[in-house]
Amino acid sequence: MKKACPKCNGTGSIIVDTKICDNCDGTGYVDTFEMKNHFKGVNSNARAKFDLDADRDVPCEVCDGKGMVDVLEDCSYCNGTGEITVCNECGKRIDSDENYCDECAQKQEEEKKKKQLEREKNPEKIVVESDISGKEIIYELDGLCEMSDLELNSIYRGKVTRVERYGLFVSLNNQVWGLMRTRNSSNKVGDYVFVRITQIKERKREVDMAPASVFKGEYVIKKVKKNIERSKIETLDDSSLNSVVKVYGEVIQIQQTSGPTIFTITDETAITWAAAFNEPGVRMYPEIEIGDIVEVIGEVNKHNGEIQIESSSIEKLEGEEARKMREFIDIALDKKAEPDDVDFLIQSPVLDRLKPKMREAAKVIRRAILDGRSILVRHHADADGICAGVAMEKAVIPLLKEFNPDNDAEYHYFKRSPSKAPFYELEDVVKDLSFALEDFERHGQKLPLIVLLDNGSTEEDIVALMQAKIYDIEIVVIDHHFPGELITKTLKSGETVDGSVNCNNEDIIAGTVAVDEYVDTHVNPYLVGGDSQITAGALATEVAHIINPDVEDLIKHLPAVAVLGDRAEADEVEQYVKLASEKGYDREQLKKIAECIDFEAYFLRFMNGRGIIDTILGVDNLDKHPKMVEALYKEYLRRVDIQMKATLPNVKRVQLENGIYFNVLDVEKYAHKFTFPAPGKTCGFVHDKIVKEIGEDKPIITLGHGPDFGVLRATDSVHKMFGFNVNNIVISLADKIPQAGIDGGGHECAGSIKYIEGLGKEVLNQLLSEIQNMTNE
DSSP, X not given: OEEEOTTTTTSSEEEXXXXXXXXXXXXXXXXXXXXXXXXXXXXXXXXXXXXXXXXXXXXXXXXXXXXXEEEEEEOTTTTTSSEEEBXXXXXXXXXXXXXXXXXXXXHHHHHHHHHHHHHHHOGGGEEESSOOTTSEEEEEEOTTOOGGGXXXXXXXXXXXXXXXXXXXXXXXXXXXXXXXXXXXXXXXXXXXXXXXXXXXXXXXXXXXXXXXXXXXXXXXXXXXOOOOOBOOGXXXXXXXXXOEEEEEEEEEEEEEOSSSEEEXXXXXXXXXXXXXXXXXXXXXXXXXXXXXXXXXXXXXXXXXXXXXXXXXXXXXXXXXXXXXXXXXXXXXXXXXXXXXXXXXXXXXXXXXXXXXXXXXXXXXXXXXXXXXXXXXXXXXXXXXXXXXXXXXXXXXXXXXXHHOOOTTHHHHSEEEXXXXXXXXXXXXXXXXXXXXXXXXXXXXXXXXXXEEESOSOSGGGHHHHHHXXXXXXXXXXXXXXXXOSOSEEEETTSOEEETTSOOOGGGEEEEEOGGGGTOSEEEOGGGGTOOXXXXXXXXXXXXXXXXXXXXXXXXXXXXXXXXHHTTOOSHHHHHXXXXXXXXXXXXXXXXXXXHHHHHHHHHHTTOOOHHHHHHHHTSSOTTTHHHHHHHHHHHHHHHHHXXXXXXXXXXXXXXXXXXXXXXEEEHHHHSOSSSSSOHHHHHHHHHHHHHHHHOTTSXXXXXXXXXXXXXXXXXXXXXXXXXXXXXXXXXXXXXXXXXXXXXXXXXXXXXXXXXXXXXXXXXXXXXXXXXXTOOOO
């Protein structure tokens, strides 16, 4: 390129000597003149202000009044032209009119060959958007390409950004622009034009262009992408700020704000956000949907203290490339979701047989966290169910905070809701689906994982489960209610037999029941030959411990609260009580906590009461825990005492011919309504009072009934001696009085029944008949 001669500063001549100016003979002046001759016609007052009688000298125009002039010669360095030719790259002078010296020209050629080889090795640098052969190639730069990515003599598509009389300024992207010299162009600002690269002036950051002619319809656009090495999301931190990165991942949420569109992206390592902006409130990349695999290129920045990518481009991957990336992410996340092999909190053969299912449940929940799905926990609103929900909450939330960049992840991605019924009823599923679909539409969230605790196993749950499954929502159930007879049994030998085949319960390692058709993962002791004495609170705490072993010390007393609150009796119960004693809780304290949970749950109704429940259970606010328990327990006893004074005198008590003590209370007439304890609890308190009088070893059944419902409580002696099972009673009554619309169930010795009010008397009479006809086996 041409530049000013450094010897003569572009003048073409140099000073070799000085001499006396011939024009003024060295005086510096060439003439004098009288001032007054230049003021003719000016009045006397104005003339008085000037000295018009003085003579004035005129400076010599040749020497500027110096009296000496320079002697010049043509510059020998530039031959008098004032310009020299230098190399565009190194700036060294060259004698020819070439743009580069021999050395730099050779380097340019080598660099060109290197780029060609690199392009062949890295085909993703050029992404062919249309596979049309035999047509002229027009290149288009993406937003990150620089001048070094240009190729001489190649044709590019650009946009006119300025029009001058000598040419058009054309922008190829936000970083690369140049001048296309042309006269009388009809193009205007904003027009797209095709240009050929004629010269690249990297030191001046300039590009020379020439108009390029292509035949309409006879070309194909190829997009040139910056060849950036892929970054894993977990590596993006403060050291990455302001750097340009490329990440691959799955879109797990799309949120349209009043400004940019926010894409939440997950790869096999972590989750981050990518912001895309063109106009305020306008959805960017509408072709991209939740679940798509994308390539994001952009600059790493921070928003609200968290890492975010200000995207230059987000491209949806298709075909084999997307399939391979999805498979890679899926395998990596699946491996990451695999829980550690941790021991149970206690020793139990039933838990050992359930371990595969419990680990499966833990893995599904961990995977949901990594996938960026919200987790919706539904649990029964009693001590057992609430202990199960809190244990799961304490295990999941720390992982959410670790793997999800959202500062409010524990609120946006985890919800715990109590259910008044001991099963997943339609009222619950309608709420859950409504909120889930609204979150999907408004906030671009994935549909949640539903985790049912202390409900979900019985036939009563099927209608709600079926409705959730219509939307392909994944469901995990951890329950201890009787799920119905086993349809199939898998034995230790590996053999799978029909559920009606008799075998030892200890030999059953897996089973299936009716709800398994609608549930993805089902944990229930009955599936491995166990019973309800290992409660949902204990099972859920064990699963929570598998999900996050770090919370063991925080939650290890919760199973004891759960089993005592549900009045379970088994060797596992004693082990859990002993485990709780390591944290300073004795049996009486554990019972108090369970009763306080039941009391508070009555008033919380459909709220989870996270802070209050945590205080009562001693998993948070430990300084307030003793005071809270004592205050609630005192009021609990007072209200129970008031209810017992109203109900006990009105209990009808009789010993049947088969030896069963049968007690009946009309809670509609002889109990306080709309206060604690509710009818179910009232029946339980009445039953406990009678059992205390007669003895736990006696066969005792207590029925508390209203116009259209009944609540049953029984001692274990009835179950062992007469084979009493609430679920079997409900099935028998429904078969014998189909017109009564009978429904219900529960545990063997505790459950409920619903029926049509008009047939209530007939149902209760048939219930009495069923109990009278029981025989001591």
